[in-house]
Amino acid sequence: MIGEKTKELLLANEADLIIPAENVATVLYNHPLEHALLVLSKVGYNQIPVLDSDDRLVGLISLSNIVNRMMGLTGFDVKLLENLTVADVMEVNVPCVAENDLEEILHLLVNRPFLPKIDQNGVFCGIITRKEVLKSVNHLVHQLEKEYVLLAKAPLKNHA
């Protein structure tokens, strides 16, 4: 469990924690794979959300997913992407968050560069990134002992 004061410091800029959907590059699941490659190379991110036509999150697609499909017996070939769509290579069953549950977010971000946020209908709302969380962590660790005296609960050991 994360203590209340710790949470308060971490969430001081909670409004900035989520990058809203309108500012996130996405592709549709039925887009041609070469289109997704173009989008990914333009936006400069390694991985972006995949939506259906009702804006529901259905997966994530990364440059790795696409480049792996370009590998033929004699080397890489973009022609191998022909007739493939985003749905053919995207990662599904991606962990999402529905609420700003700090414990869950910090736990899941250990293994993912970002977390999609969805509403109760599965509609994509935005992403929570390691970048924004690390900004909050910087705030926490710099403010903590400025704002609080930390009194050890257990008998003092070597941190007097």
Added chain:
Amino acid sequence: MIGEKTKELLLANEADLIIPAENVATVLYNHPLEHALLVLSKVGYNQIPVLDSDDRLVGLISLSNIVNRMMGLTGFDVKLLENLTVADVMEVNVPCVAENDLEEILHLLVNRPFLPKIDQNGVFCGIITRKEVLKSVNHLVHQLEKEYVLLAKAPLKNHA
């Protein structure tokens, strides 16, 4: 400045913070670009360090760097990588750390997925990743109010 007790909690598993060079995939600056593409697609990372023949860090190369060079006038073409080496597309002047300076690490990781660590001769020692730092952050935020009572220094406002 980060307080001493905060640092102690963050560095409780300091030994795990750095992934040593022998466990990190790298390429040489004079490798053909298609070889780097192969390595990147195999390792599943978006970006890896580039070394010279004396193991000194000279840059980073990412899938994006390579895919962008594959973009021709009529679409993507792997042939455009022919005769190019890693040095032609790698990112140079990459921020590195020489010591485990926690403030610097947490600051730089806001904008980078990982930080290369080098010794005084520029030799690549390993990387510090957001993943490992976020593990430490999880330890910090969960232990903080278990181990310490936080007494507000300023007059109490709404966090009684």
